Amino acid sequence: MIRISKLADYAVVILSIMASSEKKLMSAARLSEVSCVPEPTVSKILKMLSNGGIIKSARGINGGYTLYVKPEEIDLERILQIIDGPVSITQCANSRQDETSCDLGENCSMRGRWCGVNNVIRQALSSVSLRDLMNSEDGEMSVPYDAGFEHKQEAKKVERA
Secondary structure, X not given: OOOOOHHHHHHHHHHHHHHHOOOOOEOHHHHHHHXXXXXXXXXXXXXXXXXXXXXXXXXXXXXXXXXXXXXXHOEHHHHHHHHHOOOOOOOOOOOOOOOOOOOOHHHOOOOOOHXXXXXXXXXXXXXXXXXXXXXXXXXXXXXXEOOOOOOOEEEEEEEOX
């Protein structure tokens, strides 16, 4: 099963709240209240997103966090990478061929073959912005699909499972 982490899911929720808010700055406490995510978890996510350059913080009594990047410029792959690290469906999918990143190493008959699948998933994630996700209705959206294969499609209907 391929599933994003709870932290990454919460990060998307928090970012969507920030993008939808009329207030420029939002505190971790307020984001926790609105999202129903525990405040320590919200604080951890905000720190990661700030370090990743998506949001910025303002100190002081009226401080808080604000988006540093427009929602339409924040793609899902970037969020996942900031929170969880590189998107990789197998241990070796993001490794160079000369590295042995799993126990099978050079003896693996599938070595390097998952990279194409991994690239398709990364491309799909990078083609969906936070704004796209926020504007989707009933979990449906059109995602550009171009994996560099012979049979290219302009768009593939994706339904949220």
